[in-house]
Amino acid sequence: MRPTVHDIAAKAGVSLATVDRVLNNRPGVRSVTRDKVERAIATLGYVRDVAAANLAKGRNYPLVFILPEGDNSFMRGLEGEVRAAMARSASERTQITILPVPAFDAQALVQALWEAHQRRPAGIAVVAVDAPEVAEAVKQLRDTGITVVTLVSDLPGSGRDHFAGVDNIAAGRTAGTLMGRFTGGRAGPIAVLAGSMLVRDHRERLEGFSAVMAEEFPARQLLPVIEGQDDPVLVEKLVRALIEREPDLAGIYSLGAGNRGLVAALEQTGKSKTICTIAHELTPHSRAALSSGTIDAVLNQDAGHEVRSAIRVLKAKADGLAVIEAQERIRIDIFLKDNLPIEQA
Amino acid sequence: MRPTVHDIAAKAGVSLATVDRVLNNRPGVRSVTRDKVERAIATLGYVRDVAAANLAKGRNYPLVFILPEGDNSFMRGLEGEVRAAMARSASERTQITILPVPAFDAQALVQALWEAHQRRPAGIAVVAVDAPEVAEAVKQLRDTGITVVTLVSDLPGSGRDHFAGVDNIAAGRTAGTLMGRFTGGRAGPIAVLAGSMLVRDHRERLEGFSAVMAEEFPARQLLPVIEGQDDPVLVEKLVRALIEREPDLAGIYSLGAGNRGLVAALEQTGKSKTICTIAHELTPHSRAALSSGTIDAVLNQDAGHEVRSAIRVLKAKADGLAVIEAQERIRIDIFLKDNLPIEQA
DNA sequence: CTGTTAGCGCATTCAG
């Protein structure tokens, strides 16, 4: 049987309360007594039963998730994962509130952060917009003792406690290697389709992609970046124009959202099989396009992992516990039509 | 505040004991009473606090992991993950024993299963050897009420409760698509290097790979399978001979272990950059070869996920709970040099 | 500074 607080109280010749004080290093214990207790803890190899402790404490973690509104499939999937976490609230002792904000709107985000603050949560997870006023708001939150983690898109210089998202430079490099090798057999230039260069993750993906293309495939021509604002309608128009302009186009790297428009343009111009297409985020649309062969590869960040990781970190930091950084690192998944995961309900 | 057993006892006008009987549907309750209680449960929206229940029960799960011995890096990594799980035993209420057995030895495995049986564990996880006597042993274990999950390599027809491993046909297909596309720019045949065709996962990978090559890249010549017995020394010899025999070799798909020998042969013959190489399992060796460019892609199964999943399933089945199959599905990871995960300590 | 006591939410004797 594992040793309990009783065992160590007996061994040290003190009461439960004193043991508890030492365990949670609260004040009010003579250092002699403390030593006795600590020795007992060590020799018995005591480890605290966290479940029992939480039960006794009745601890729970009020958390706020600030997520962008809009019909971006990835973001809706992310929200779904947060809702799934809400369903687990009971066993995880969390109580999660979702605060929706207009996408790419720094002012609105600052406002939302303020609202979140009012609720005095233990922690906040936020899909950040990369603007100084947002960073400032985050700083203030942290000064109040609220833990903040950025989700999907980071906000360096804000002092956020943690970033739950992928290394987007590495993602861009991965896309570059795949693109270079997949198009190895044919000539023609390659186009890059972004959402907006004002967003940090998009900038970083481009950086990684361009670097690999320059290093490893210097002969391949890279067309100037096209910005589709993550809007399917605009994206479709732009890609149609692109295809007309560049009849010999070998590949398209879509590093943002709005892939519905991209797929439509490729399929309706009959170019879906001849242009190598690499996109980001596994959504119902990109998944279908991958299956049909219109998209050749999808780089994905697992939204479920990101949400669960954010919650773990938020709870740990709220308790002043250390986080195993390596364990919380979000991987870049590569999906081909052959290794698609089973469709969730 | 969440409703507790007290609330539902009060609401239904019965005692705690009766509520408990209904909750755990034990006998000895009139159906009228049962109905009353069930109605109270429903209207209050009661959900059981599993942590508290486990505390009260003092439940724990004795588990046995049967793992192959030998210096196979992947298997050693797997063992490491089991040991990591052992370190978490306290909080997960598990007590795990590792039983090492000689690799690929059906007789020894049957013996080990018997030994495991003696310990009367709640569940057993086993890296299966695909032999009828092993299947028979597993069947008998299950008849005793012990849950059995196969790990990494499956054993269909044994009635095992669950398989914690990847879809190896899909893995082979993924390798096929990558190989076909990566070698798109050049001519030459492709070789397949297996451990042994007597092992199920190797057979399945070959099946998937061959299928995709035939369907999608029919012009590409596939050389007869070479069997290296997962032995680095033998593998190196065979690959050297292969390279000499086929000077125009375009690619090698290594679907088993012993990649140290493969890498050595490629590097020492100076062919590492000209032959497209795809291998399985991310180990220190394959990782280094991926970084240096000798290996072009590694397909991986996350041993940590497999172990954690196996434990979750073992515990759930031991409690007669349902398993969310989709959640326990192990993904096929694709690693290029660009998206390698951070090295663990 | 230290000890006593009463729960947290649930399961389980043992009486009735």
Added chain:
DNA sequence: CTGAATGCGCTAACAG
């Protein structure tokens, strides 16, 4: 068939 009482391992008043 049903209920009262006790305890799992830990924390938190409240006394001393």
